[in-house]
Amino acid sequence: MRRLLILRYAISALMIAFCSVSFAQSLNNTPQRSVSAPSKDTVRTMEPRHKYPLYNGIMIGVNIADPALRLFGQDYGGYEGLVEVNLHNRFFPEWSFGVGNAETTTEEGIYYKTKSTFYNRIGMNYNFRFNSSSPNYFVVGMRYGYSSYSAEIRNMSFNDGYWKPIEGISLPEQQFSSHWLEISLGIRVQVWKNFYMGWALQFKPLLKEGSTENANPWYIPGYGANGKGFGFSYNLYYRLPIGVKKPAKSLLDVVKK
DSSP states (O other), X not given: OHHHHXXXXXXXXXXXXXXXXXXXXXXXXXXXXXXXOOOHHHHHHHSOSOSSOSEEEEEXXXXXXXXXXXXXXXXXXXXXXXXXXXXXXXXXXXXXXXXXEEEEEOTTOOEEEEEEEEEEEEEEEEETTTTOSSSOEEEEEXXXXXXXXXXEEEEEEEOOSSSOOEEEEEEEEEEXXXXXXXXXXXXXXXXXXXXXXXXXXXXXXXXXXXXXXXXXXXXXXTTEETTOOEEEEEEEEEEEOTTOOOOOOOHHHHHHO
C-alpha cells in the first residue's frame, strides 16, 4: 500500500513538471508585440489644426513709404497707421487709416491741391506660414478703402471746338468720394523681439472714381495718384504681447527628438 501511494505521488509530480515545461514553451513561442514610437505620418494626423492659440496678439504699425518718397520729391502722399488682430497666427483682420493730401502743377500748367483728408481701409490678411515656428510671415490680403475729400483746381482750359478756348478756369472746391479694393502680397520679418518690418505690393482696382461734371480727381487720399492702379507700402510693426499664450508643443517635434 505504501509503495502504491509513493508511485502515485511520483506520477503526479512528473505530470506537473511536464505541464509546466509545456506552458513555458508556449509562452516563449507566442509572438510579442513591439512598442515603438508613432511614425511621422501618424503624428501628422494627430496634430491640431492650429499650433497657435486663437488670440495671438495685436499688431500696430506705420507705413513709412509715402513720407520717405516725399523727401525725394513726390508731391502727394500721407501718413498712415494700422491695427490688426492675430488669430491663430493665420488670419489678421486689419483696420488701416491715415491722412493724405496733394499739391502739384501738371505739365499742362494745371494746379491741383487736395486738402488733408482722413481715409479708412478695412480688410483681412492671411499668413501662409501660420503653423511654422518661424516668426516671419508670408501674407496675402484684401481690403476695402473709402475716402471723401475736396480739391482745388486752377488754370484749367475749356475748348468745345466751336467757340474760342476758355483758359484760366478755376474750381475753388470740388467734392469727391471714391471707393476701391486692394489686393496685396508681401512679407514681414522679425528684426528684434516683438519688432517687425515688411513690405507689400498692392493692386488697386477702383470701384468708384468719384468724378464730378466739371473735373476728375487727380489724387485720392489713401489710394494715390488716380490712374496708377498699383501701390507699395513699407511698414514698421510692433506686436503687443498682452495676453498671448505660448504655442502648443508639436508632437512631431517630440518624435524627432
